[in-house]
Amino acid sequence: MRIHKIAVIPGDGTGPEVIREGLKVMEAASKKFGFGYEKTVFDYGGERYLKTGRILTEKEIKGLAKFDAIYLGAIGHPDVKPGILEQGILLKTRFGLDQYINLRPVKLYNAAFCPLKDKTEEDIDFVVVRENSEGLYKGLGEFKNKGTKREVAIQISHNTRKGVERCIRYAFEYTKRRNKRKKLTLCGKTNVLTYAWDLWQRTFDEVARQYPDITTDYAHVDATTMWFVKNPEWFDTIVTDNMFGDIITDLGAMIQGGMGIAAGGNINPEGVSMFEPIGGSAPKYTGKNVINPLAAICALGMLLENVGEIGAANAVETSVIKIVKTRLKSLSAGKMGYSTQEVGDLVVENL
Ligand code: IPM
Numbered sequence: 082m083r084i085h086k087i088a089v090i091p092g093d094g095t096g097p098e099v100i101r102e103g104l105k106v107m108e109a110a111s112k113k114f115g116f117g118y119e120k121t122v123f124d125y126g127g128e129r130y131l132k133t134g135r136i137l138t139e140k141e142i143k144g145l146a147k148f149d150a151i152y153l154g155a156i157g158h159p160d161v162k163p164g165i166l167e168q169g170i171l172l173k174t175r176f177g178l179d180q181y182i183n184l185r186p187v188k189l190y191n192a193a194f195c196p197l198k199d200k201t202e203e204d205i206d207f208v209v210v211r212e213n214s215e216g217l218y219k220g221l222g223e224f225k226n227k228g229t230k231r232e233v234a235i236q237i238s239h240n241t242r243k244g245v246e247r248c249i250r251y252a253f254e255y256t257k258r259r260n261k262r263k264k265l266t267l268c269g270k271t272n273v274l275t276y277a278w279d280l281w282q283r284t285f286d287e288v289a290r291q292y293p294d295i296t297t298d299y300a301h302v303d304a305t306t307m308w309f310v311k312n313p314e315w316f317d318t319i320v321t322d323n324m325f326g327d328i329i330t331d332l333g334a335m336i337q338g339g340m341g342i343a344a345g346g347n348i349n350p351e352g353v354s355m356f357e358p359i360g361g362s363a364p365k366y367t368g369k370n371v372i373n374p375l376a377a378i379c380a381l382g383m384l385l386e387n388v389g390e391i392g393a394a395n396a397v398e399t400s401v402i403k404i405v406k407t408r409l410k411s412l413s414a415g416k417m418g419y420s421t422q423e424v425g426d427l428v429v430e431n432l
């Protein structure tokens with residue numbers, strides 16, 4: 082039997098609640114589709130940091146590299162200063178395991194949950210390929226004259242040919258494999274950020290020559306946010322840098338029905354990938370059994386696809402679509418008409 086070794090990091094806030102439902106779905110899928118898995122749970126997150134002062138060590142990252150995939154709930158704690166856990170755990174894992182792609186599908190499962198007027202499920206079905214290892218997220222910069230009236234804060238967007246090219250290549254391959262409209266849009270800011278986006282545009286144009294079957298397009302990031310609202314049907318696959326990808330995928334999550342359903346994968350195509358709901362730790366809903374676990378369950382579906390369980394991955398998505406279309410009243414926390422656990426049970430029943 083195929084056995085997948087899965088590292089589970091429930092993390093903070095509602096992370097543990099949604100991961101519990103995801104694991105329930107994994108258990109059911111493993112029985113139905115005949116695969117095995119070994120899960121190892123890690124307590125990385127804000128609670129551990131507050132108790133022990135430990136964030137995430139190099140050794141712990143090396144430990145995560147031994148798994149077939151990582152399943153993450155959420156990182157972020159109201160009692161910890163912003164940045165410490167996000168940089169020290171989430172970004173450190175993405176960078177440390179060289180998960181250089183952040184893959185974020187934006188798919189509307191039920192038009193009733195879309196805030197855009199007159200948009201159907203066919204209109205909102207695209208994927209954002211976000212560069213996940215460079216750009217402004219690299220943490221390069223400095224203060225000059227800190228705390229004085231002459232203070233200058235410099236934050237550098239660091240883009241390498243290698244980093245940009247591997248991301249763009251992944252996006253072309255993904256567009257080909259996705260096999261929908263075979264269109265790849267580069268989302269950037271060539272009109273102002275003339276160093277970084279010159280490199281991106283040149284690399285994009287060069288790689289595009291090797292994919293004659295794929296239609297290419299370019300949109301400035303500001304215009305992209307406008308098109309997401311006005312004409313989301315124009316998009317198939319979008320490739321962009323780390324910062325822009327972060328911003329446009331929150332908007333993407335809203336047009337697909339909200340954070341309750343938005344999942345993402347931090348992918349190292351040659352190594353270990355990590356899957357997570359993108360909504361964060363949602364402290365105000367913690368422990369109330371009201372948070373929507375579907376984002377975590379969709380992330381599990383992506384994880385299953387990544388480890389080669391295609392049948393199980395498709396079944397998870399089909400089950401999610403079914404309950405989103407026929408059962409849930411809303412995708413938002415507390416308004417679903419069901420508890421967190423009941424939504425998990427519904428996915429299992431319909432698997
Ligand atoms: C995300 C999050 C993270 C990011 C934060 C928590 C560091 O917003 O996954 O989009 O900016 O990448």
Ligand code: MN
Pocket residue numbers: 327328331
């Ligand atoms: Mn974000």
